[in-house]
Amino acid sequence: METILVVEDKESMAQMLKETLELEGYEIIIARDGAEGIRIIRENKADIVLTDLKLPRKDGIEVLKASKDENPMIPVIVMTAFGSIETAVNAIKTGAYDFITKPLDTDYLLLLIKRALSNRRLVTENLLLKDALSHHLGIPDIVGKSPLMIKVAEDIRKVSQAKTTVLLLGESGTGKELFARAVHDLSPRKEYPFVPINCAAIPRGLLESELFGYEKGAFTGAGEKKLGKFELANRGTLFLDEIGEMDMVLQTKVLRALQEGEIDRVGGTNPVRVDIRIIAASNRDLEAAVADNTFRQDLFYRLSVFPIIIPPLRDRKDDIPVLAEYFISRYAAEMNKSLKDITGDAMDILKNYSWKGNVRELENVIERTMILCEGNTITQKDLRLTLPAASSETILDISMDGTLDEVAKEALRIAESRRIKKALEDTHGNKTRAAEILKVSYKTLLTKIKEYKLEK
Numbered sequence: 055m056e057t058i059l060v061v062e063d064k065e066s067m068a069q070m071l072k073e074t075l076e077l078e079g080y081e082i083i084i085a086r087d088g089a090e091g092i093r094i095i096r097e098n099k100a101d102i103v104l105t106d107l108k109l110p111r112k113d114g115i116e117v118l119k120a121s122k123d124e125n126p127m128i129p130v131i132v133m134t135a136f137g138s139i140e141t142a143v144n145a146i147k148t149g150a151y152d153f154i155t156k157p158l159d160t161d162y163l164l165l166l167i168k169r170a171l172s173n174r175r176l177v178t179e180n181l182l183l184k185d186a187l188s189h190h191l192g193i194p195d196i197v198g199k200s201p202l203m204i205k206v207a208e209d210i211r212k213v214s215q216a217k218t219t220v221l222l223l224g225e226s227g228t229g230k231e232l233f234a235r236a237v238h239d240l241s242p243r244k245e246y247p248f249v250p251i252n253c254a255a256i257p258r259g260l261l262e263s264e265l266f267g268y269e270k271g272a273f274t275g276a277g278e279k280k281l282g283k284f285e286l287a288n289r290g291t292l293f294l295d296e297i298g299e300m301d302m303v304l305q306t307k308v309l310r311a312l313q314e315g316e317i318d319r320v321g322g323t324n325p326v327r328v329d330i331r332i333i334a335a336s337n338r339d340l341e342a343a344v345a346d347n348t349f350r351q352d353l354f355y356r357l358s359v360f361p362i363i364i365p366p367l368r369d370r371k372d373d374i375p376v377l378a379e380y381f382i383s384r385y386a387a388e389m390n391k392s393l394k395d396i397t398g399d400a401m402d403i404l405k406n407y408s409w410k411g412n413v414r415e416l417e418n419v420i421e422r423t424m425i426l427c428e429g430n431t432i433t434q435k436d437l438r439l440t441l442p443a444a445s446s447e448t449i450l451d452i453s454m455d456g457t458l459d460e461v462a463k464e465a466l467r468i469a470e471s472r473r474i475k476k477a478l479e480d481t482h483g484n485k486t487r488a489a490e491i492l493k494v495s496y497k498t499l500l501t502k503i504k505e506y507k508l509e510k
């Protein structure tokens with residue numbers, strides 16, 4: 055219930071207001087002069103102030119000033135005698151929410167009070183929203199406060215200014231694409247296109263012509279000349295996502311484009327010059343891929359001029375509360391819902407949950423919760439998350455929120471990790487022998503042992 059402070063010296067008027075407003079469900083405190091009004095305001099008891107202008111012992115303007123001083127969020131409505139509009143305007147200038155003339159029109163008064171209170175809620179929410187968004191590390195749409203994230207943001211900001219090739223490494227859902235866009239948006243190339251291409255999503259046979267385009271008649275079905283992503287991104291940024299999935303032949307062509315600044319359209323005879331900044335990303339360990347001979351070492355070196363490793367969420371738990379609050383405010387705005395609080399218990403669950411899908415998974419959970427949660431506070435129950443028993447992880451435990459690609463990778467991770475565990479048990483920890491059984495190189499096995507944290 056909201057409390058209205060009525061500062062009014064005339065007894066009958068004060069009583070009338072008290073009765074009317076109490077009927078509407080407000081709690082009323084009456085002050086009989088300005089000084090008493092100010093004292094009550096300072097005790098922080100009122101949600102809204104309704105004050106007469108002419109008052110004994112400090113007038114309404116002084117009450118208004120004291121209230122603004124104490125808490126600028128509290129709306130003050132001034133009551134003024136009919137005809138003294140000038141004083142009313144003066145009150146507005148001093149910060150009054152609105153004024154109403156006497157004799158009072160109670161319907162209008164109630165409307166004003168309602169509007170002032172809802173306005174106050176809005177202002178508060180905006181402040182909270184601003185607060186949530188202020189963790190954006192100086193880069194729009196990116197939030198975080200962990201030292202690891204602050205470092206990444208710094209690197210992003212610095213490297214954006216040069217034409218340097220950037221290699222973003224991180225698990226699925228850690229924000230690689232978001233950061234790639236940030237590099238572009240902060241760069242002098244921002245007026246030119248940012249062209250993303252996901253090398254894992256395009257069938258191998260089509261990737262070359264997607265990247266480099268083709269000439270008319272280059273192959274059956276090539277009816278018209280088509281520009282590839284390299285040319286479309288000219289003067290801008292080309293984002294080669296999941297570059298680890300690109301086959302070796304194409305890798306050679308990309309390397310040439312990087313080194314020479316030239317590409318060949320499929321079926322073309324003359325090379326085409328392009329001015330491109332490349333950002334590449336991978337959630338595969340490219341060094342291991344180089345060791346495995348599935349990724350060209352020279353391309354790897356060329357790409358990793360400026361590698362940025364985006365740590366998984368489990369290594370930067372400090373970011374979880376700010377990310378959660380950020381997503382709550384974003385989805386509240388998107389769904390046209392009011393902002394929601396989150397209980398400490400619920401936040402603890404978020405902090406300790408094993409986020410296999412990283413920030414994307416956290417974002418999905420918050421989105422779902424914002425749909426499900428009907429009250430003003432998100433509780434543990436609303437999250438519908440259970441902390442899984444990590445030890446006996448099976449493929450059936452995979453979170454079914456991700457993309458097919460993510461689910462497949464997760465299944466692979468669980469299967470591989472269990473298989474390697476068993477091979478190590480079978481060989482009593484003999485890694486050379488285990489690698490032979492698993493038919494992988496020793497180096498690959500080591501990488502996977504590290505990746506799956508199988509080291510005792």
Ligand SMILES: Nc1ncnc2c1ncn2[C@@H]1O[C@H](COP(=O)(O)OP(=O)(O)OP(=O)(O)O)[C@@H](O)[C@H]1O
Nearest residue numbers: 195196197225226227228229230231232337413414
């Ligand atoms: N620090 C962050 N602040 C705000 N939002 C973030 C942050 N990191 C990631 N996100 C959000 O998480 C989601 C996943 O990010 P993104 O798609 O960039 O990840 P990714 O690393 O490219 O994932 P994948 O490897 O699966 O392609 C996006 O909606 C992105 O906006």
Ligand SMILES: [Mg+2]
Nearest residue numbers: 227230231295
């Ligand atoms: Mg991505």
